[in-house]
Amino acid sequence: MSGVNDFVIRFANVNGTGSASANFLFAKTVFRMGVPVVPKNIFPSNIQGLPTWYEVRVSEKGYLGRRDGIDFMVAINPQSFKKDVASVKSGGFFMYDSTKVLHEEFIRPDIHYIGVPMMEICNQEFTDARQRQLFKNIVYVGALASLLKLDFSVIEQLFAEQFKGKEKLIAPNIKALYLGADFISKNITSYPSFYVERRDLVGDRILVDGNTAAGLGAVYGGASVVSWYPITPSTSLVGAFEDFAKELRVDGETGKNNFSIVQAEDELAAIGMVMGASWNGARSFTATSGPGVSLMNEFLGLAYFSEVPIVLVDVQRAGPSTGMPTRTQQSDILEAAYASHGDTKHVLLFPSTPEECFHFMSEAFDLAEGLQTPVLMMSDLDLGMNDHMSAPFKWDDEKKYQRGKVLNAEELEKVKDWGRYKDVDEDGVPYRTLPGSHPTKGAYFTRGSSHDEYARYTEDSDTYVRIMERLVKKMETAKSKVPAPEIHDGGNAMGILYYGTSAHACEEAKDLLAEAGTKVDSMRIKAFPFNEEVRAFIERHDQVFVVEQNRDAQLRTLLINEMDLNPAKLTRVLHYDGTPISADVVLQGMLSNFKSQSH
Amino acid sequence: MSYSKPVFHHPNLTKNALGYTKKDYEGSLSTLCAGCGHDSISAAIVEACFELNIEPHRVAKLSGIGCSSKTPAYFLNNSHGFNSVHGRMPSIATGANLANRDLIYLGVSGDGDTAAIGMGQFCHVIRRNLNMIYVVMNNGCYGLTKGQDSATADKGSIAKAGNMNPFEGIDLCSLAIELGATFVAQSFSGDKSQLIPILQAAMSHKGFALVNVISPCVTFNNNNGSTKSYDYVREHNESMGRIDFVPIGEEITTQYADDEVKEVKFHDGSELLFHKLRKDFDPENKIEVINAIQNARSKNEILTGILYLDRHGVELNDLLNTTAVPLNQLTEKELCPGSSMLDEINQGYR
Numbered sequence: 001m002s003g004v005n006d007f008v009i010r011f012a013n014v015n016g017t018g019s020a021s022a023n024f025l026f027a028k029t030v031f032r033m034g035v036p037v038v039p040k041n042i043f044p045s046n047i048q049g050l051p052t053w054y055e056v057r058v059s060e061k062g063y064l065g066r067r068d069g070i071d072f073m074v075a076i077n078p079q080s081f082k083k084d085v086a087s088v089k090s091g092g093f094f095m096y097d098s099t100k101v102l103h104e105e106f107i108r109p110d111i112h113y114i115g116v117p118m119m120e121i122c123n124q125e126f127t128d129a130r131q132r133q134l135f136k137n138i139v140y141v142g143a144l145a146s147l148l149k150l151d152f153s154v155i156e157q158l159f160a161e162q163f164k165g166k167e168k169l170i171a172p173n174i175k176a177l178y179l180g181a182d183f184i185s186k187n188i189t190s191y192p193s194f195y196v197e198r199r200d201l202v203g204d205r206i207l208v209d210g211n212t213a214a215g216l217g218a219v220y221g222g223a224s225v226v227s228w229y230p231i232t233p234s235t236s237l238v239g240a241f242e243d244f245a246k247e248l249r250v251d252g253e254t255g256k257n258n259f260s261i262v263q264a265e266d267e268l269a270a271i272g273m274v275m276g277a278s279w280n281g282a283r284s285f286t287a288t289s290g291p292g293v294s295l296m297n298e299f300l301g302l303a304y305f306s307e308v309p310i311v312l313v314d315v316q317r318a319g320p321s322t323g324m325p326t327r328t329q330q331s332d333i334l335e336a337a338y339a340s341h342g343d344t345k346h347v348l349l350f351p352s353t354p355e356e357c358f359h360f361m362s363e364a365f366d367l368a369e370g371l372q373t374p375v376l377m378m379s380d381l382d383l384g385m386n387d388h389m390s391a392p393f394k395w396d397d398e399k400k401y402q403r404g405k406v407l408n409a410e411e412l413e414k415v416k417d418w419g420r421y422k423d424v425d426e427d428g429v430p431y432r433t434l435p436g437s438h439p440t441k442g443a444y445f446t447r448g449s450s451h452d453e454y455a456r457y458t459e460d461s462d463t464y465v466r467i468m469e470r471l472v473k474k475m476e477t478a479k480s481k482v483p484a485p486e487i488h489d490g491g492n493a494m495g496i497l498y499y500g501t502s503a504h505a506c507e508e509a510k511d512l513l514a515e516a517g518t519k520v521d522s523m524r525i526k527a528f529p530f531n532e533e534v535r536a537f538i539e540r541h542d543q544v545f546v547v548e549q550n551r552d553a554q555l556r557t558l559l560i561n562e563m564d565l566n567p568a569k570l571t572r573v574l575h576y577d578g579t580p581i582s583a584d585v586v587l588q589g590m591l592s593n594f595k596s597q598s599h
Numbered sequence: 600m601s602y603s604k605p606v607f608h609h610p611n612l613t614k615n616a617l618g619y620t621k622k623d624y625e626g627s628l629s630t631l632c633a634g635c636g637h638d639s640i641s642a643a644i645v646e647a648c649f650e651l652n653i654e655p656h657r658v659a660k661l662s663g664i665g666c667s668s669k670t671p672a673y674f675l676n677n678s679h680g681f682n683s684v685h686g687r688m689p690s691i692a693t694g695a696n697l698a699n700r701d702l703i704y705l706g707v708s709g710d711g712d713t714a715a716i717g718m719g720q721f722c723h724v725i726r727r728n729l730n731m732i733y734v735v736m737n738n739g740c741y742g743l744t745k746g747q748d749s750a751t752a753d754k755g756s757i758a759k760a761g762n763m764n765p766f767e768g769i770d771l772c773s774l775a776i777e778l779g780a781t782f783v784a785q786s787f788s789g790d791k792s793q794l795i796p797i798l799q800a801a802m803s804h805k806g807f808a809l810v811n812v813i814s815p816c817v818t819f820n821n822n823n824g825s826t827k828s829y830d831y832v833r834e835h836n837e838s839m840g841r842i843d844f845v846p847i848g849e850e851i852t853t854q855y856a857d858d859e860v861k862e863v864k865f866h867d868g869s870e871l872l873f874h875k876l877r878k879d880f881d882p883e884n885k886i887e888v889i890n891a892i893q894n895a896r897s898k899n900e901i902l903t904g905i906l907y908l909d910r911h912g913v914e915l916n917d918l919l920n921t922t923a924v925p926l927n928q929l930t931e932k933e934l935c936p937g938s939s940m941l942d943e944i945n946q947g948y949r
Binding site for chain 2: 434437
């Protein structure tokens with residue numbers, strides 16, 4: 001049940017009215033009060049006019065996934081009143097702009113109504129039309145602050161930070177805040193039983209979105225060439241890289257950039273540029289979403305076969321084709337694992353938190369260059385675009401970039417009989433050279449056509465098979481280089497397996513099950529190809545629930561396909577309506593599929 | 600298959616200023632049809648690089664897919680090569696150039712690779728003024744898939760099978776000028792004396808240099824009625840005048856009357872002498888050039904020579920304000936902001 005520091009509030013707004021920053025202000029205030037917070041933006045593919053929602057879960061226990069059931073609705077958008085009224089939990093609250101009378105059809109006997117004449121207040125107090133609209137948002141934040149006992153000094157501090165350099169905006173914001181708060185204290189007598197109380201549960205954690213984290217991770221990981229094509233929900237990742245690079249990567253003396261970013265004409269060109277730059281020895285990446293990965297398939301095949309390192313971030317969105325561009329899913333798993341025609345296979349990373357977005361992104365370059373193959377970081381819209389409470393970013397100043405097997409001029413002098421695709425170390429990873437290194441040694445021809453160990457074109461069957469088998473060996477090597485799964489094994493009969501943003505809901509569902517008397521083990525997969533620990537975990541358990549945010553249980557298919565597992569052991573728990581998965585969904589999916597009572 | 604040429608060193612081979620012989624610029628044995636125009640272009644590239652004293656390993660040769668795109672295997676064996684995917688060479692060249700702005704990027708493409716599947720990338724690499732030489736070996740047909748019309752086949756041109764092309768042919772030179780190309784030349788694979796100085800000038804130009812070479816396909820498009828056959832091109836070739844390329848440090852020895860020769864100096868100090876056939880034509884005047892090309896087209900003439908030149912264009916790395924040090928040579932020191940900066944960044948998200 002909802003209580004102190006444990007409730008869900010949803011804001012229903014009109015897109016393009018400035019509500020997002022007011023709603024974030026609410027979430028950030030809770031966070032600053034030391035209370036764990038989970039904000040989710042549920043927005044349309046639209047710039048102005050359509051309904052948009054912002055949901056904030058406040059969780060004393062620190063759960064970071066969504067929770068079903070809305071305790072408090074801030075209903076600002078008459079277009080969505082019907083849906084918004086219906087989605088409030090019985091006994092919950094519905095706050096609306098009472099400048100206009102609420103129509104009878106929106107009245108439910110089992111919920112509380114709080115009318116605040118937001119527009120009327122703003123019309124009286126502000127003259128400018130845009131200000132009237134913007135401050136309406138702050139008026140409802142003020143009303144909420146009063147109803148839910150937020151710390152006003154924290155909000156005022158946040159205003160001061162937000163309007164640094166534009167100080168004259170601070171006073172009217174504070175005025176709007178107290179207009180809302182005063183209305184509540186003068187007119188409302190029955191307050192919700194749930195509210196926010198200051199705690200010290202946040203620690204050193206940060207509140208940040210995964211795209212910002214990944215963009216920063218790319219700066220730290222040494223990326224210097226970026227090419228991309230705008231697509232929701234990945235756009236802000238490159239935007240973050242650019243902002244950080246302009247701040248951190250401009251030469252102090254010359255004013256010149258130690259990076260370059262090109263907005264390409266399409267995704268084909270974006271990944272082509274990344275490949276050209278990587279081939280030539282710069283760390284390079286692109287960010288896109290499912291439709292972009294479809295277009296990039298051609299180059300992914302070339303990179304796999306000609307063994308050029310590539311780093312690609314897929315911030316997954318919902319659906320086949322254009323689908324639901326502003327909704328979240330984990331539905332590009334199979335596409336990414338086997339992208340392009342012929343026999344191909346790619347390294348995938350599955351971050352669950354912004355800290356992992358940062359960390360995996362910075363490591364992805366070591367991995368790609370170490371293996372000379374594409375590495376795809378599989379983020380999603382929920383992780384990429386929503387703010388998450390996350391461990392802070394960490395960096396070890398002793399760390400050196402691992403550039404992989406690249407022979408320079410001096411080394412080329414010493415090597416006898418160098419061949420670009422010779423498996424010298426028997427780990428499947430050959431030695432490469434960069435253009436311009438040596439006047440007479442190390443030049444070779446990179447090609448997507450079949451080639452021998454010396455990069456010469458060949459249609460010889462034995463040679464083709466030999467090269468393809470070496471690529472298999474390379475993927476074996478990859479298993480020991482990618483991040484290992486996170487396993488919690490208490491010797492129980494059942495296990496739950498998940499990856500990416502399903503993690504938070506799954507961890508909570510696991511706790512809920514344990515509270516109800518059923519203990520399960522868990523494994524969070526962080527990468528593909530799967531290593532032996534993954535197999536061992538599955539084989540040790542009678543039943544393993546595979547939780548995913550797609551329709552076809554794509555990771556389950558990948559597990560079965562790659563490890564010849566018994567499919568009957570792997571039970572699907574799926575959620576794919578485009579909203580982030582909640583613990584309730586995971587719990588229901590598991591409860592309705594328990595195979596035996598042996599637990 | 601690629602075949603290695605027999606190694607035979609003639610003791611008296613002429614060396615260039617760097618001490619390289621022409622052999623040092625050659626490649627593997629061509630597997631194209633005997634008499635293919637493309638082989639003449641490969642030979643011209645070898646000649647041009649030898650004479651320009653280019654270090655072979657400072658060139659990166661890039662191509663797409665098709666007969667033309669095979670040719671980088673047939674020249675500059677000491678250069679790194681990249682045979683990419685169909686129509687995508689420009690994006691590979693762009694990324695490579697961003698990673699190391701110090702090399703010479705020589706792209707080779709065909710009319711299918713450029714004007715059909717690669718049209719998008721062709722247009723955008725021009726817009727960005729990438730510092731590269733983009734050679735189109737243009738034969739108006741798809742040789743490797745047995746002679747289908749390409750997008751540069753002229754309207755009314757007759758294919759070997761007898762069918763007439765009903766569609767407009769794309770004129771790559773006009774298009775390139777329209778898109779902001781800073782060096783546009785057209786030549787004929789059968790005219791080495793013109794092609795070599797054009798290639799040398801293209802290599803000296805800082806910015807995007809298009810060299811569109813009509814290069815007949817002896818197997819599928821050299822028949823009567825084809826507008827890309829050897830005979831047709833010889834008959835309709837309208838040269839804009841002889842070009843002399845004067846490499847860096849060499850003196851111009853001959854004296855010319857002012858109205859006969861236009862001298863053009865490149866960034867690297869080399870010079871180009873245009874021997875004018877027409878007094879009304881200035882290769883640095885865009886409007887005049889466009890008019891001249893359109894006039895020639897209306898008369899079924901193929902204008903050859905350096906058609907357009909803009910020496911003031913800014914190439915991509917400079918447009919992006921990229922550091923002079925090639926990005927692929929930067930280390931942790933320049934690239935990684937370190938942990939104390941990260942602590943500060945973390946603080947901003949609390």
